[in-house]
Amino acid sequence: MTLIKSINPYTGELLAEFHPLSEKEIEEKLSAGSVAFSTWKETGFLRRAELMNNAAKVLKDRREKYAKIISLEMGKVIKESLAEVDKCALVCEYYGEKSAEFLQAEDINLPEGKKAKVIHQPLGAILAVMPWNFPFWQVFRFAAPTLMAGNVGVLKHASNVPQCSLAIQEVFTEAGFPAGVFQSLLIDSEATTKLIEDDRIKAVTLTGSEKAGASVASAAGKQIKKSLLELGGSDPFIVLKDSDLKKAAETAVKARMINFGQSCIAAKRFIIEEDIYDDFLTIFVDQLSKLKEGDPMDESSDFACMARPDLAEELYSQVDKSVKAGATLLFGGEKPEKDSARFQPTILTDIPTAAPAYSEELFGPVATIFKVKNEADAIAMANDSEFGLGASIWSEDKEKAEQLASKIESGAVFINSMVASNPHLPFGGVKKSGYGRELSRYGILEFVNSKTVYLG
Ligand SMILES: O=CCCC(=O)O
Numbered sequence: 001m002t003l004i005k006s007i008n009p010y011t012g013e014l015l016a017e018f019h020p021l022s023e024k025e026i027e028e029k030l031s032a033g034s035v036a037f038s039t040w041k042e043t044g045f046l047r048r049a050e051l052m053n054n055a056a057k058v059l060k061d062r063r064e065k066y067a068k069i070i071s072l073e074m075g076k077v078i079k080e081s082l083a084e085v086d087k088c089a090l091v092c093e094y095y096g097e098k099s100a101e102f103l104q105a106e107d108i109n110l111p112e113g114k115k116a117k118v119i120h121q122p123l124g125a126i127l128a129v130m131p132w133n134f135p136f137w138q139v140f141r142f143a144a145p146t147l148m149a150g151n152v153g154v155l156k157h158a159s160n161v162p163q164c165s166l167a168i169q170e171v172f173t174e175a176g177f178p179a180g181v182f183q184s185l186l187i188d189s190e191a192t193t194k195l196i197e198d199d200r201i202k203a204v205t206l207t208g209s210e211k212a213g214a215s216v217a218s219a220a221g222k223q224i225k226k227s228l229l230e231l232g233g234s235d236p237f238i239v240l241k242d243s244d245l246k247k248a249a250e251t252a253v254k255a256r257m258i259n260f261g262q263s264c265i266a267a268k269r270f271i272i273e274e275d276i277y278d279d280f281l282t283i284f285v286d287q288l289s290k291l292k293e294g295d296p297m298d299e300s301s302d303f304a305c306m307a308r309p310d311l312a313e314e315l316y317s318q319v320d321k322s323v324k325a326g327a328t329l330l331f332g333g334e335k336p337e338k339d340s341a342r343f344q345p346t347i348l349t350d351i352p353t354a355a356p357a358y359s360e361e362l363f364g365p366v367a368t369i370f371k372v373k374n375e376a377d378a379i380a381m382a383n384d385s386e387f388g389l390g391a392s393i394w395s396e397d398k399e400k401a402e403q404l405a406s407k408i409e410s411g412a413v414f415i416n417s418m419v420a421s422n423p424h425l426p427f428g429g430v431k432k433s434g435y436g437r438e439l440s441r442y443g444i445l446e447f448v449n450s451k452t453v454y455l456g
Pocket residue numbers: 133134137262263264265420421
């Protein structure tokens with residue numbers, strides 16, 4: 001049996017090891033989920049909200065403890081881990097407050113004089129297959145709406161963050177949720193497929209790679225179960241010549257370097273109008289050089305390491321192949337040491353279409369910078385990607401920016417701002433970035449039966 005290991009990627013130290021759950025233990029959890037659902041679905045919004053607010057309180061009271069687990073397990077710098085825990089508390093409070101309103105029955109007056117209603121009812125146990133990059137946030141943005149809607153949640157977390165998975169279980173238990181309403185399962189991907197096949201699992205949501213998404217969605221499809229996929233992105237960050245260039249270039253560095261570049265909505269392709277290209281590059285390089293590398297636990301560190309050595313190796317291989325294909329290495333680009341998760345922030349320019357950096361997602365601190373002649377070329381280049389998650393566009397002409405935003409193939413466009421998830425805004429992608437929406441009212445409606453009741 002392969003143990004699930006918790007390893008500090010900054011030091012390589014083995015922190016803990018866990019036995020994956022046995023078939024019997026998985027069976028017990030599934031049946032606990034079913035029992036819990038039968039009463040949880042009848043529990044009123046007031047009580048559910050009370051418990052969700054308790055969860056927010058547990059997160060706030062133990063923010064240092066949880067942030068430390070995140071940083072130790074996946075290398076995020078502590079200031080970002082603290083912000084992540086805070087955001088989880090926020091999403092619990094948001095859905096605690098808004099769910100009753102979001103799921104209120106809707107009255108429909110029909111032309112023939114009759115009436116109908118739409119009522120939103122929970123489905124049962126929803127499986128969440130979640131990634132390591134925001135190991136708390138990704139789970140809470142699933143769990144808060146899903147549980148508030150009256151469903152129960154089953155978590156299969158990424159195998160490199162088992163301590164985060166257990167800590168999240170602790171939050172819900174400490175908050176007072178009845179046993180079985182939220183359960184973290186330490187299991188492998190084979191057991192995950194079996195879970196999807198189990199009748200007690202009603203739907204599945206996945207945040208992760210295209211490969212994992214295709215596999216989970218096809219397993220769900222075979223069982224005619226709903227899936228929601230939030231996959232990769234190669235978000236464009238378009239800077240037009242009439243933008244506030246300094247602000248745009250400074251934000252561009254933040255947008256690329258958030259979570260050390262390991263975010264689906266990090267800006268990855270910087271598309272700059274030719275008149276301002278050189279000035280943009282100067283500011284971008286200057287800002288990037290100022291970032292401080294250091295221990296993830298040090299509050300002054302801006303970046304530390306990637307989440308695993310193999311991820312650093314894979315990213316380097318994309319950079320190396322791109323340079324061999326003709327891209328210019330403007331900054332960084334050194335090969336990471338063997339078995340090390342550390343990586344130098346890197347900038348590539350003059351990237352030919354055949355280079356991996358042109359078409360593949362670069363899930364780490366590598367910026368690709370493109371020069372374009374005009375706005376039309378900028379939009380064409382932004383859309384020349386199989387991904388469509390987020391996009392950012394910078395111009396002082398807001399009307400024009402809004403018009404251009406409608407031409408971008410993505411789930412979100414942020415004007416004069418970097419892309420960021422927010423409980424109030426729907427979040428999700430088009431093309432190979434996935435389907436379905438998380439957060440806001442759209443997110444809570446994904447896992448309910450919106451039932452028509454015709455009043456004859
Ligand atoms: O990695 C994707 C999600 C990142 C976020 O919600 O901020």
